[in-house]
Amino acid sequence: MWNFGLDFALPWKCVLCDSPDDNAQVSINRTSYCTSCTEKFEAAIADVDQSCERCGAVLGPFVPTDSPCVHCRDKPLKFDSVSCLGMYGETIRDAILSAKYSSSTVGLEALCRLLVQERCQQLRGIKPDLVMPIPHHWRARLTRHFNSAAVIAESLSVAIGAPLEDQTLYRSRLTRLQKRVDLKDRFENQKGAFGLRNPELLKGKRVLIVDDVLTTGATCSEASRLLKSAGAKTCHVAVIARVLDSSA
Ligand SMILES: [Zn+2]
Ligand SMILES: [Zn+2]
Incomplete structure (x- = not known):
């Protein structure tokens, strides 16, 4: 009788x-x-085999898919693999930018659902023990609605059934924004950027590190270096998009 839910x-x-x-349904x-x-x-999503x-x-x-x-x-990348939806081209770039700078997390959660739908086998195959977002420095948190990496990590953790661990890895110093640093200096800019609480938690663990995009890989690599130095067995990276250095 009181059908407010549907009315509103x-x-x-x-x-x-x-x-x-x-065709909403x-x-x-x-x-x-x-x-x-x-x-x-569908046109923008990358073919994993290529x-x-x-x-x-x-x-x-026509390019060999040898890795590296x-x-x-x-x-000097310290992580073991990268899963992403595709390259940072028109559709994916527009979706990421509108989601990141929105006041709501709906856009990022939708992108994460798409990532899981397209990369389910790859992500489950990693068998992560922990899902960890690349953290913001506390000062960055004062000016942003949310940390995109944290939103994506939380959705990913639920979707693939692996625990979220967002307290262990933290930013120990405020680095210059990577996009404002020359590509060649980005690894240097990230050195010593992270710290660990409860490092004993990482021993023998397979960690899935989560960020929104990966460009040079310097940020995720520095996080992986630290996690592995504390005993993490493997570090894999999940991002929405891969940006080639030349297009950054
Ligand atoms: Zn490569
Ligand atoms: Zn649309």
């Missing part, structure tokens, strides 16, 4: 383009995106 239910809108969907079940945006994502396992770069149809690849072979 908001009409469905695509998380990315805001349009009411022509299908999209809600799949990704929260309308049919048109879903089609754009990607470098170590750094997540998509290598094109041309984009990572000269880099």
Whole structure:
């Protein structure tokens, strides 16, 4: 009789383009995106068989998929593999930027659902014992609505059934924003950026490190170095997108 829930239910809108969907039921079940945006994502999602396992770069149809690849072979990356939805091109870039700078976490959660849907086998295959977001420094928290990495990590942890551990890894110093640092200096900029609480918790663990995008890999690599120095067995990285250095 008092059917307020239905009366006040908001009409469905695509998380990315805001349009009411022509086929909402299908999209809600799949990704929260309308049919048109879903089609754009389908074109943007990378083929795992043509990607470098170590750094997540998509290598094109005629490039050998040996790992390390041309984009990572000269880099001192300390993590073991990267899972991502695709390269930081139009659709994925627009979705990440609108989600990151929104006042709500809905956009990031939708991207995370898409990541899990597309990379389920890869992520479960890692068998992570812990899911860890790349943390913000406490001063960055004062000016942001949320830490994208933390939102994605929380959703990922629920979706793949691995515990979230967001207290152990912390920022020990405020680094310059990576996007404002020359690519060649980004590894140096991240040195000593993290600290650990309860490092004993990491012994023999497979850790899934989570961030929104991966460019040079310097941030996730420095976190991996520290986690492994405390006894983590493997460190894998999950991000929404891989940015090639030349397009950063
Ligand atoms: Zn849409
Ligand atoms: Zn590579």
